[in-house]
Amino acid sequence: MKERLYIYDTTLRDGQQTQDVQFSTDEKQQIARALDALGVDYIEGGWPGANPTDNAFFDAAPKTRAKMTAFGMTKRLGISAQNDDVLAAVMNAGTASVCLVGKAHEFHVTRALGITPDENLGLLRDSVGHLVASGREALFDAEHFFDGYKANPEYALSCLRTVLEAGARWIVLCDTNGGTLPVEVGRITAEVIAAGIPGDRLGIHTHDDTDNAVACTLAAVDAGARQIQGTLNGLGERCGNANLTALIPILLLKEPYASRYETGITPAALKTLTRTSRMLDEILNRVPQKQAAFVGASAFAHKAGLHASAILKDPSTYEHIEPATVGNTRIIPMSNQAGQSNLRRRLTEAGLDVAKGDPALARILEEVKAREAMGYAYDTAQASFELLAREALGQMPELFEVKRYRVTVERRKNKYNRMVSVSEAVVVVKVDGEKRLSVSESMDEDGNDRGPVNALSKALAKDLGQYSALIEDMRLIDFKVRITQGGTEAVTRVIIDSEDGQGNRWSTVGVSANIVDASFEALLDAIRWKLIRDLGA
């Protein structure tokens, strides 16, 4: 018989305290629906009354299976719970569950609130009592609990007992400043339970200020806490909250948790975890963290040659879980540590079959190494790697040849006396023995200059004879530039990500001291890869 753990998501409330993060009402609704589909038990939607976005969200909160929860703080001194307008705004959101934060640290009671410890107990009792009398499920966030317990365990415990007696369903132990380490969280949680607060009424809320938020949460669960608070992608104040994107797969897939506990999250929903994490980054317009546990693009990327060859024999050698269980995928990148078996696998994936021991393999590895020493990077630029391999194998079809190009950037005053720029590119290619000249400029539909690489890209694509139709659905989606060391000189490395109408995405690389040349090289590779793919060459 498994014990139930409850997942409480606070992405929409504590997650919004992340620097630079500000959700719109629409975005909050979209995230709430995603959390509900994932199967969390509680969604803390915000603080009604604290800002217009949160009010608008609760006014039109999506219907969820998860318990929608409003957040607020305990009532102030000298006013009844019924008459506290801040608390009233929280109640008016009409949620079945309400979570109130209050003090459990004597120093903060006297220092920050300026009231007596007993007066604080009164606030807690009345506030939670008010929720219960109103028929709401009551949760209490015990702010600074661990620091408070260390300073004065008796007072901290008396706060918990007070809200328990007042009828709180959950008492959440908060490590508000993120400074408590896992061993201490575990010990104090166990002492709280030994002091008479039942574990199945206890929640844990940690922050990542020492990079230990996940471990602190697990330590509290080990000690007996049964509600877990956290955020998607570890959003939150300062270094963030406990990362549910890591905690959820741990609880579902790793021992001793998987055998001991159950949650509201199904194996099928777990397979959407990576997608849900990326969706949140999309909303925030953030580059997803490649190294994120479980859901990062690098989480199952095997770069070391030794690892890559072992993975080919048996994935369990270097993977602690199967990537598909969390909706992620394995990556075996090319790099100068790559071994031949890794290389063969990559070639097979590209439709290039090379027998084991073929001398071409060593030649390709040499070429990769030599070019990486010049500044190329084939980890990401898989498509350029494929072209390089084809060249080495004599399997590179004749497509077209670029004879020359010229690109001009001019900045001057326009007729309104404002400085404006325009770029113009001329490209000369030879296709099927015929020379073709194309010219393009860099303006987008709104008349804004997009620069010389844009002009070159358009001129190059403009007339490639029989191939033009094939690249019509191609689109440049990202362009990354870094200065790197190529031999003894600093050179520019450009990586271009492209996609087409068939859903293919591919990356190519160019390197030169001249940024325009480097970009052009990556562009050319992108087009060549697409043509070979479409021609089935």
Place this chain on the structure above:
Amino acid sequence: MKERLYIYDTTLRDGQQTQDVQFSTDEKQQIARALDALGVDYIEGGWPGANPTDNAFFDAAPKTRAKMTAFGMTKRLGISAQNDDVLAAVMNAGTASVCLVGKAHEFHVTRALGITPDENLGLLRDSVGHLVASGREALFDAEHFFDGYKANPEYALSCLRTVLEAGARWIVLCDTNGGTLPVEVGRITAEVIAAGIPGDRLGIHTHDDTDNAVACTLAAVDAGARQIQGTLNGLGERCGNANLTALIPILLLKEPYASRYETGITPAALKTLTRTSRMLDEILNRVPQKQAAFVGASAFAHKAGLHASAILKDPSTYEHIEPATVGNTRIIPMSNQAGQSNLRRRLTEAGLDVAKGDPALARILEEVKAREAMGYAYDTAQASFELLAREALGQMPELFEVKRYRVTVERRKNKYNRMVSVSEAVVVVKVDGEKRLSVSESMDEDGNDRGPVNALSKALAKDLGQYSALIEDMRLIDFKVRITQGGTEAVTRVIIDSEDGQGNRWSTVGVSANIVDASFEALLDAIRWKLIRDLGA
């Protein structure tokens, strides 16, 4: 009496296994010097023989107080340690310490190596024995130790005993696939010590696949391990290695570690931690992780209104350590008084005195916010910030005006039928009421094309009338390009670092959809800052 903990950094070896990370030899040297200044005990420099960069690094490794360590693997079967060419390459690097990775998991021995468990023990004994006989300090990385111990504790322990008897100074317990959770790492480490392997010979090497690498490391230290392996910023294979940037401040500042242990890192060196972390990101041209524990830009940023006002009363309310101890700074939202006093300090540093409450302060803050929303970044580009502030204060001297420019990049065949590029720039400036035209091309002394920005930079500097003499000692030392979001469109951000003969170094920023424009803007700012500095304007 405190016990000594030893910090072993593997940024240059395991850190290089990060997807998309590839250090040049120069960068490795720069990082090694920074690690040495920080005070780590060991620097694992790479795998001699595995790739040209690592060879070049060991050929000219910087002299360090830290023990420079070469990494490799145990010898192969059927060949003596003396005759194993892979091991020989590692030995030939000539480092005083050598770390060899070998198997301690019976399944991997039989499955991945295809040899018997006893044959593996022979490899371990002979390889470590060879190091010791050659007078090297021997370290042994027990790959997959925790999984191996769970599968067959007796065999895993016999591997450790074998290398201990062969004379290994350190035996490192590696959680190679990152799947072991902290409690298990603690329990197994304690069992290893109970089985007779001394804790002061044990190291711990964890990975962040469950977001628990730091906690796993602490659990091993709690159990008695005394060497800590990790990387700066948590670089490393898949989700990364244990993050030394979090572990070091925990060990130095947090209890029970601070009272119980000592390391080679001084409080003064700890104050450089944030700077060291950012330096690594600079080298990698990565955006520093704002939410990183201790060193992230958000680590001490207090966004919640309640927190911010409490912080002003007493920082200890929401900060578990003093930010300055790790060289980081507190951030209070720009809007309030603390934001303005911060700004005044920055202006004073730039020699611009502004009285408290001057309305120009709010104006500058607004301008910074608006431009940061467009993609500018003034954290690094101090010189551009200074120019912006001068403009807002009406303290920007008239220097020169750029009327227009044109830059052309041409790629075509030269007379030897090889494709070559050349860039040419024309710049028109007005100085002292007089128009001046300059033209330059992009060839360096060796006849290599350095690209359009180089040509523009030379043309701009060529004739600035009375100012030309002042900028003669100016030199562009770095050029960083990042694609970022400016409003709704992707734009290019260029940051240029310059220096002069007086030892000044300054950074400027330019933003545009056109990379040449963005570069030109940053170049212009660099020259303006230098002129103002030299003219004492």
